[in-house]
Amino acid sequence: MEYTAITFAVENGAAHLTLNRPDKLNSVTAVMLREICHALDVVETDSDIRALLITGAGRGFCAGQDLNERAVSSGGERPDLGATVRDGYAPMITRLYNLPVPTVAAVNGIAAGAGANIALACDIVLAAESAKFVQVFSNIGLIPDTGGTFILPKLIGMARAKALAMLALPVKAAEAANMGMIWKAVADDSLMAEANELGETLAQRPTLGLALTKKAFHVSAKNSLQEQLALEAEMMRQAGYSDDYAEGVSAFLEKRQPNYKGS
Incomplete structure (x- = not known):
């Protein structure tokens, strides 16, 4: 365009x-x-x-x-x-x-x-x-x-x-x-x-996790504490299965800079 x-x-x-x-x-x-x-x-x-x-x-x-x-x-x-x-x-x-x-x-x-x-x-x-x-x-x-x-x-x-x-x-x-x-x-x-x-x-940061963070903040005002905790658990599950999380932990343990892909 x-x-x-x-x-x-x-x-x-x-x-x-x-x-x-x-x-x-x-x-x-x-x-x-x-x-x-x-x-x-x-x-x-x-x-x-x-x-x-x-x-x-x-x-x-x-x-x-x-x-x-x-x-x-x-x-x-x-x-x-x-x-x-x-x-x-x-x-x-x-x-x-x-x-x-x-x-x-x-x-x-x-x-x-x-x-x-x-x-x-x-x-x-x-x-x-x-x-x-x-x-x-x-x-x-x-x-x-x-x-x-x-x-x-x-x-x-x-x-x-x-x-x-x-x-x-x-x-x-x-x-x-x-x-x-x-x-x-x-x-x-x-x-x-x-x-x-x-x-x-x-x-260059783990943008999948950043996207989930944004979503969590956006709904926090209307959720009860228990609803928000349940949402955090679900989003943490999704983030924990991501390639970015695996890369972040590996980079930390290997004492190197991570190479995140946003996935």
Whole structure:
């Protein structure tokens, strides 16, 4: 597929997806959503890809929905934003959140609206110190979408999530890290080097076990302790039968670096 709104490449086992409309702060269009989903198809089906890194081109990560595509027409016709979410954002964010490889977001600038929630759907979020996260929806009478009402309270608690959503307050990277919204803030000029290294490091780790870890964390909030313990036992059985486990134990006993395959 020829990409026009993103770039996509694979290096050292890590896929690099860059939102690529820098003149529009990488605001999301229907074309961009389709291209992201196509890239996720590749990540899901190519066994050589064992991690995904997402960032934005230019000075921003993503400013959210391109409102030029969802404006009220001069004749007063209202766009069906529910269909936009149901048919566009929801399938994409579901796949990203549950992707069976570790995901990293490198937030290089403003992450607003859907852009913020795309980043927060990733497993590990790094942000440049100059970056900001804004749940901007309430400024135009909308609710957080792209999983925002699901992910944000889990990260920072309901009280903070409600306040940030209702007031549309920008959160600087360091503050986001302090409140547990993201993993950490890093110097602007070292963001991409650190993110690339992290992506490649994850790609070399036992990614089957990482995928199971992600699944276990995702359902832990709704499970009872006994349900979660039973799930851990089942997943531990699966992980224990994996080639990665056998390789990890052999490497430990032989005092060498393991060579994981993600299987």
